[in-house]
Amino acid sequence: MVGKGQALNRLSSPDELEGIRKSIIKQRDPNKPCITICGGTGCLALRGESVIAAFKQKIKRQGVETKVDVRITGCPGFCERGPLVVIKPQNIFYQRIRVEDVPEIISETVLRDNIIDRLLYTDPNTGQKVIYEHEVSFYKKQKRLIIGNNELIDPTIIDDYLAVGGYAALSKVLFRMSPEEVIEEVKKSSLRGRGGGGFPTGIKWETCRKARGDIKYLICNCDEGDPGAFMDRSLMEGNPHSVLEGMIIGAYAIGCHEGYIYVRNEYPLAVKNAGIAIRQAEEYGLLGKDILGSGFDFSIRISRGGGAFVCGESSALMASLEGKPGEARAKYVHTVERGLWDKPTNLNNVETWANVPLIINQGADWYTKIGTPNSKGTKIFSLVGKVNNTGLVEVPMGITLREVIFDIGGGIPGGKEFKAVQTGGPSGGVIPESLLDLPVDFDELTKAGSMMGSGGMIVMDENNCMVDIAKYFLTFLEEESCGKCVPCREGVKRMREILTDITEGRGKDGDIELLERLSAVIIDSSLCALGGTAPNPVLTTIGYFRDEYEAHIRDKRCPAGVCKALISYHIVDEKCPGCRLCEKACPTRAITFVEKRKPVILDQEKCIKCGICYDVCNLDAITVK
Amino acid sequence: MNEITLAINDRQVKGKEGDTVLEICQANGIDVPTLCHHEGLSDVGACRMCVVEIEKERSPVPACTYLARDGLVVKTNTEQLERYRRQILELIFTEHNHFCMFCEQSEDCELQKLAYRYQMDNVRYPYTFPSLPVDALSDYLVIDHNRCILCGRCIRACSEVAASHTLDFSQRGWKALVSADLEQPLGESSCTSCGACVQACPTGAIFSKLNLYKGKTDECQQIKTVCPACGVGCELNVLVKDNNLVRIEAPSLTEPRGPLCRMGRFRLLEPTPPRITSPLVRGKQGELEECSLDKAVQVIVERLAEAKDGFAGMISTRVPNETLSLFNKFIGEVVGSDSIDTRDGESYRIISEGIRLFQNNGRGLDIECPIEDILEADCIIVVGADPEKTNPIISTLVRRAVSQRKAKLIVIDSSRDVFPLWTDLWLKPRAGSEGVLLNGLAKILIDKGLVGPGKAQAELIQSLSQYETGEVSRTTGIENERLELAAEMYGWAEHGVIIYGEGLLQGNDASSITTILNLANITGNQVEGELRVISLKPCANSRGAWELGLAKGIKQDKPKGLYLLLADERESEELLSWLKGIDFLVVQTSYYSSVTSLANVVLPSPIWAEREGKYVTTDGRVLELKQVLQPKDGLPQDQEILIEISKKLGHRLS
Secondary structure, eight states, X not given: OOOTTSOOOOOOSHHHHHHHHHHHHHHOOTXXXXXXXXXXXXXXXXXXXXXXXXXXXXXXHTTOTTTOEEEEEOOOSOGGGOSOEEEETTTEEEOSOOGGGHHHIIIXXXXXOOOOGGGSEEOTTTOOEEOBGGGSXXXXXXXXXXXXXXXXXXXXXXXXXXXXXXXHHHHHHHHHOOHHHHHHHHHHTTOBOTTTTOOBHXXXXXXXXXXSOSOOEEEEEEOOOSTTOXXXXXXXXXXXXXXXXXXXXXXXHHTOSEEEEEEETTOHHHHHHHHHHHHHHHHTTSSBSSGGGSSOOBEEEEEEEOOOGGGGSHHHHHHHHTTSOOOOOOOSSXXXXXXXXXXXXXXXXXXXXXXXXXXHHHOHHHHTTSBOSSSBSEEEEEEEESOSSOEEEEEETTOBHHIIIIIIXXXXXXXXXXXXXXXXXXXXXXXXXGGTTOBOSHHHHHHTTOOOTTSEEEEEETTOOHHHHHHHHHHHHHHHOOOOSHIXXXXXXXXXXXXXXXXXXXXXXXXXXXHHHHHHHHHHHOSSHHHHHTTHHHHHHHHHHHHHHHHHHHSOOOTTSOOGGGOOEEEOTTTOOOOOHHHHHOTTOOEEOOSTTSOOEEOTTTOOOOOHHHHHOSSSOEEEO | OOEEEEEETTEXXXXXXXXXXXXXXXXXXXXOOOSSOOTTSOOOOOSOTTEEEETTOSSOEETTTOBOOTTOEEESOOHHHHHHHHHHHHHHHHHTTOOGGGOTTTTSOHHHHHHHHTTOOOOXXXXXXXXXXXXXXXXXXXXXXXXXXXXXXXXXXIIIISOOOOEEXXXXXXXXXXXXXXXXXXXXXXXXXXXXXXXXXXXXSEEEGGGTTXXXXXXXXXXXXXXXXXXXXXXXXXXXXXXXXXXXXXXOSSSTTOSOOHHHHTGGGSOOSOBOOSOEEEOTTSOEEEOOHHXXXXXXXXXXXXXXXXXXXXXXXXXXXXXXXXXXHIIIIIIOOOOEEETTHHHHHHXXXXXXXXXXXXXXXXXXOOTTHHHHOSEEEEESOOHHHHOHHHHHXXXXXXHHHOOEXXXXXXXXXXXXXXXXXXEOOOTTOHHHXXXXXXXXXXXXXXXXXXXXXXXXXXXXXXXXXXHHHHHHTOOHHHHHHHHHHHHHOSSEEEEEOHHHHTTOOHHHHHHHXXXXXXXXXXXXXXXXXXXXXXXXXXXXXXXXXXXXXXXXSSOSXXXXXXXXXXXXXXXXXXXXXXXXXXXXXXXXXXXXXGOSEEEEOOOGGGOOEEEEOTTSOEEEEOOOSOOGGGOXXXXXXXXXXXXXXXXXXX
């Protein structure tokens, strides 16, 4: 097996590629136990790194290196339960693994096939323990065409990708298809851009191919900026070769010889793994000059972004790539005709590129069987917020929001009521419970006032204030507005100020109308989509939760008990035994202990509404009004 | 370009393919409000005032960036658009501190005009009253961020017109500010004070200290004339109120000679030394005393009648051709002396000798190319010149070629890199070895075959044989590789321009001029007999004076008497030391100075704004200098005084 740091042999024909693939597979025993540990950022943040180190160390110490393989994989998506460990070939699923669990896993499960009960996942709805990964409810309803490979491969080892059939699509395209045929296939697949716009990918490629110009550029947009979204991140970290393969196929179809991966520098692992992947692909002759001996040249460079949200917008991204401030420009001449350095430029996002090899391998006919009439294939969502199973979920288009949130996501924690789900990131909107059976696709979400966006999905429960949520997103957009055009720069700021006033008890009649009027001018006259969609969180919350706005403005009351200026904490005298937990926790000494078995007293003058007392009280003796 | 037809507000109008909707609207008298648009600058669609409705577009689009197509149906004035525009204005007005009563730009402000137009009697959002800085440390310019609407016009003017790239936004969103370099005060930045930003600013955010409270545009008379500050010959639009200069603007920012520089736009408005308002003669006590013109002329006539021998004439080349011709006749016919020179005559004699040595076929300065050629260049050599000091527009054109056309820039200068932020290669020869360096380059070009067919004649090859690269390297102190690199950069260029100036002439070596002409000639940088070579002339009408033959030279080391028509040229050390020891000195000048204190007779002279006549630019164009001010206190023109003296001596000059 060829691993890190070793020189690879250059492949100069499709046969050589298949030859090496065969030899890699042959060297691997499918029945040999393999401990796969998630090396994605989520698990690493949960001390996965020390778990990985512990596994390596223990295996060495117990002298079982020959009996068991260890593979550090990409993110399988179930971040809620990380660090994740799966023992193959049985696919025993262990979750929330700590360093202390490692020796036991080796000695019991790997060497003796015993299941360790306490490390298994308990289904929150049934209370049952689940042994195998594919039986976990979180995975069951998913259709993991794109992200599924993450857990099979070590992203830093190209052979792992080849072992799962990697670069076969590239080989097929280069030797058995003309560029036009590739474009035709992608058009037939009805693949739509996964970055937010949902523009048909095949048509974009075709326009770029036909655009006049001797030099054309190709860009992979890995500037994922929605708060809480990390689909592209985990693809780039976990399976960079699938993105590269998609890009090379795209380059061949369009006629590009230079490509860029624009990745935000806040994604250090994505930057690192993409770099390793490019190097390895180059060494194998899958990237660079004369790819696989076909005569086709294509090189990819990484450009690291500074993390501005607006740089996810194509023209702003290109400006940033050119070294200019990341500002959008008017796109009445499209970037496929005049983009990077004024040359025709085709930009797609990470997930879109990763779909391409799949379409080529399986064919457009197969691909179009998945999804709804106008949205084909699958979509990865990052399911976060008030939901039991947070993580990345890949689902077929057309699945309902209810299935995603309740079947895959496992519902709302703590038995709370579901209130709304925000899709499409800060530019999307909230969708209330009444629309939970909405099928998830590009057009349906837009009709509901929200959007697919790049796939953020934030679940909210009864304890979320909708005005506060709108304020949160507007604050984000205000901060991220580039400031070039007036409506976005000033209008969004003004909207945020009005929302702040409402949440702080200074709301007045007419504020809702002013918000709506500002929204109209911002949507209609902003320069780019950042401004054009910025009022969505406000308009959808006004649309679906107008009563909450009115409660804030007229009654000076926050029904969800979130907006500090409008709420107060109170001791429920009959429930409070004077246990002093809250008194000790209170940072401002607003709570006074009287005597045992008598309720404490809360001084409203001193209370800063931090909510700590509410959180520490085990007896529901504190309420919010 | 194909003609297209659009329906704008139900009216059929015609335009050209490639025009924006805004351009077509403006050409057809359809008024669309704008703020971030400025004639001659690229459009960015930032302010959104010019949004229009176009059929089949799902939301309004800015007319300034939307390319018109045949058959478009456009509406520019629907109720909704007008509502949006008003709302945008409200947002702008509450963003920063726009208080017209404290603003010099009031009445000339585009934002204010739009506020009136949209009848902004109130705004619906609370004012934010941000506390923003004012940068007033530059010599000429002030940036008041409180009045800035972040339209970016100044930034585009700075990069596209001035090619200075000093201004840009720092921060982003509503925190953005227009900043010089990396948030430097303007006066300490790379700003050249060309003032293009002042002209581009729609409000009072960037303004000049020299224009303050002098008058509003509507109160002024506007006169187009030519700039007297250097030989480039930029057109000026001078605004005058009550016989005072209010402001100087560029008639167009787009023309190569359009943007103006600090000399033309600001320095001409600076306070001057005290004016000479009456003739003066040196009295018995040796003091200059005011007298009548008759009396002054009498003194001169007496001195000339006494002894014409050893009398010479010298004239500034800031005066127009008419004055020059008359002065030529005056010295030749009236004074009867063939000892005449211009202040910058020495330069001419070196340059013309250089041209003569290059080809003895009678061509003169017209062998040089127009300065617009710089904009076409892909390689520029600047040798012995500091255009930023002497001819800032030339420096702007060089920067534009470098930044917009990616031209390579080579500076040859023994003391400093005159384009420190822009130079690709700075060759620093030992002082005085520039000629050797240039010959060395010519030899490398020939040796490497980077010359046009048949261009390198045997005679030239022979004469260059002594300039072996190693030898040249030893003499100049520049490594071989750098010499070769320079030769290759110039040799491979399709359009190489060489600019030289005073620094090269100081060595008094005409052969280095010849070498420059040779370099251009052998590399084929020649169009219709013109070589792509530009010499920077010291004064506004140097070329006019030289072509009229005034730069003959003064025969004596020190003439006994000198008639010096200095006009409004300022004194210089070198002039003063030469004037010392002349027995009888007549100075016709605008200002009191150390020169007048040496003079026996001082005569008044109008300044540039009070004169009229023809100027010949550095590249030979003839331009009209217009009188924009009435002469101070009814002072006579230069010619009138010369004619008066001639009359007294019995000559009739015209």
